[in-house]
Amino acid sequence: MKFVLALIAVFVVAAIIRKIVRHKTLTPLLPRQYNFGKRRDTLREVLRLLEERSAKVLVETGVARMGLEKSKGDGASTIVFGQWSRQNDAHLYSVDIDPEAIAKAGEAVAAMGLGENVTLVTSDSVDYLEExxxxxxxxYLDSYDYHKTDTAIQQASQLHHLKEIEAIEGCLHDGTVILIDDCDLPNGGKGKLVIERLSAKDWKVHMSQYQVILLRDAG
Ligand SMILES: C[S@@+](CC[C@H](N)C(=O)[O-])C[C@H]1O[C@@H](n2cnc3c(N)ncnc32)[C@H](O)[C@@H]1O
Incomplete structure (x- = not known):
């Protein structure tokens, strides 16, 4: 009996430790309860780079439709970069083609008090970036949704992200930090064509996990 109880105790402790280790927060930027999972380490590195480079103009494609609610599943990017912008006197421009996504993100931005540091725009991202x-x-590129198995959707998503980078390339500078979401997926994810294009120029992959960070300098 004692042996069984000891075994149960070991399992319970192991489960608790596993849960703690897998709960990846972005404190002190955001409350401990939000888990950023597979994106946490790249997000943390991006925030470090933005601080080091005194970033002021932040642009993202694909808003955080669910605010902080889907920090683990989607990344909650608009709130992460909006909160960072508020704390660092910067501004985030976030574009999404879906008016409902923009409306929901707007509610989350307002609830967090980020309105002065975040501009939400309803538009096709390529059209917006061209202007x-x-x-x-x-x-931050995270618009056209990728698919794990449908190769037609994969190619359309990769092409869309390539068009995004082509549209905004003239506004990038030596210190620009680029982050691409959903890269560690079958057939190269959202970033495949973007990374190929930028790597053929003078950009280098600085960090490659589920998300990929690219820098132009040695970084
Ligand atoms: C994966 S979600 C973005 C997730 C968000 N970055 C986050 O962290 O929660 C992708 C978003 O891209 C948007 N989208 C899809 N195609 C687009 C396009 N052509 N232009 C702009 N946004 C687009 C979708 O409406 C959707 O809201």
Whole structure:
């Protein structure tokens, strides 16, 4: 009996430790309860780079439809970069083609008090980026949804992200930080064509996990 109880205790402790280790937070930027999972380490590195480079103009494609609610599943990017912008006197421009996604993100942005540091735009991202004129310090690409098995959707998503980078390339500078989501997926994920294009120029992969960070300098 004692042996069984000891075994149960070991399993319970192991489960608790496993849960703690897998709970990846972005404290102190956001409360401990939010788990950023497979994106946490790349997000943390991006935030470090943005601080080091005194980033002021942040641009993302694909809003956080669920605010912080889907921090683990989707990344909660608009809240992460909006909160960072508020704390660092910067501004986040976030574009999404879906008015409902923009409306929901708007509610989350307002609830967090980020309204002054976040501009939400309803538009096709390529159209929006083509018209963008400011120098971009940080670019996050996470729009057209990828699919794990449908190769037609995979190619359409990769092509769309390639068009995004082509549209905004003239606004990037030597210190720009680029982050691409959903890369560690079958057939190269959202970033495949973007990374190929940028690597053929003078960009280098700085960190490659589920998300990929690219820098132009040695970084
Ligand atoms: C994966 S979600 C973005 C997740 C978000 N970055 C987060 O962290 O929660 C992808 C978003 O891209 C948007 N999208 C799809 N095609 C688009 C396009 N052509 N232009 C702009 N946004 C697009 C979708 O409406 C969706 O809201």
């Amino acid at each position: 963008f004129t400011d120098s971009v310090d940080f670019l």
